[in-house]
Amino acid sequence: MWSARAAGILLYIMVLSLLSGISGMASDNNPVIYDYSPYFLVYKDGSVKRLKAEEQTPAGLDPLTNVDSKDIRISADVSAHIYLPPININSNSTKLSLILYFRGGGFCIFSSASPIVHRHLNGLTAVSSSIILSVDYRRAPEHHIPVQYDDCWAALEWVASHRSDAGTILLDPYFWGKNLTASEKTADPVLRKKLDQLWGMICPESTAGNDDPRVNPLAAGAPSLADLGCTRMLLCTSEKDAMRDRALMYYEALTKGSEWRGTAELYEAAGEDHEFYLNHPDSNSTAKLRARIAAFLT
Structure with missing residues (x-):
């Protein structure tokens, strides 16, 4: 007793x-x-x-693609996964593209160690024969904007300090606005409501709401697209994505409504929805997307 x-x-x-x-x-x-x-x-x-524990996939050699990855520390607050393709990168004749990858998830969910993100980047690394640096910025809502932008900028500066040649930035952007587009109006109502409320949650001090230039690059007061520092751009979207029209509007503004002197290309995955490449990593559409990105790098 x-x-x-x-x-x-x-x-x-x-x-x-x-x-x-x-x-x-x-x-x-x-x-x-x-x-x-x-x-x-x-x-x-x-x-x-x-609400739930997040599954994590440790960095290391992927048996399916022979891509190797490891964790690195960029600063006290920013870490990353670096992915190395299955070729001899020590050869003096081998020059690889470097992709700086900022994942999606509305700044709130996923990490480089999330299984669906990790698997996608293993596949993209293998197909493109590129080195990929996937940045783990501090997440909202625990950390508000502009923390995420600052962390990503710190990663860009870190890369620039270690490499003199130009690389590639692969960004999963979250664009929105006060006035809904046609693709947003036809989206799932639950998803649309969450997306419509998202910016106010991750950037509560914003006075412009969903037309804040940091989330709507075409809003009044947004920086001029003519000042973009890159000379080439590939915009990828999918036919059934709620944010499809935002990508098309950005492409139109870039190529027809601005004085940007670069070259932009548009790729649309027919019949696919938001983040199909994460949810269906072995599909033909995902293979085509990876091949298109790889072709852009050459």
Whole structure:
């Protein structure tokens, strides 16, 4: 039979466990103001509750592609996965493209170690024979904009300090705006609502809302596209993506409505939806997308 002391300790542990559970729950004074299920909840007091443990794939040799990867530290706050293609990179005659990769997920979800991201980058590295640096910026909503932009810029500066030649930036952009496009209006209503609320959640101090130039590069007051520092650009979208029209509008503004002197190309995956290359890594459409990116690098 348990002693009174043991019973007291058990009761103390149970109370602590109960209080811990209560602290992560909504109340009348601290309601949920943003429900991004199944990933996280944001409460009125600014606290965040992640709803599930995230599966992580460790860096290392991938047996399917022979791509090798490892973790590196860029700064105290920024880390990355670096992917090396299955060729002799020590050969003096071998010159590889470098892709600086900023993943999608609305700045809120996924990491380089997320299985779907890791698998995609293993495949892209193998097909393109490129070195890929996948940046792990600090995530919202725990960290608000501009932290993510600052972290990505720190990664770009780190790459520039280690390489003199021009590389390639592969960006999964999140573009939005106050006025919905046709593709956004026909999107799943639940997804559309979450996307429409997303910017206000990750950048609560913004006064322009969804027409903030940091999320809508075509909004009033946005920097001139003529000032883009690159000379070539490949924009990729998919036919059924809710954000498809944003990509088309950006392409049109870039090629017909600006004084940018570079060359832009547009690729659209027929019949595919948002992030199909992550959800269907072995599909023909994903293979075509990777091949198109690889061709752009040559």
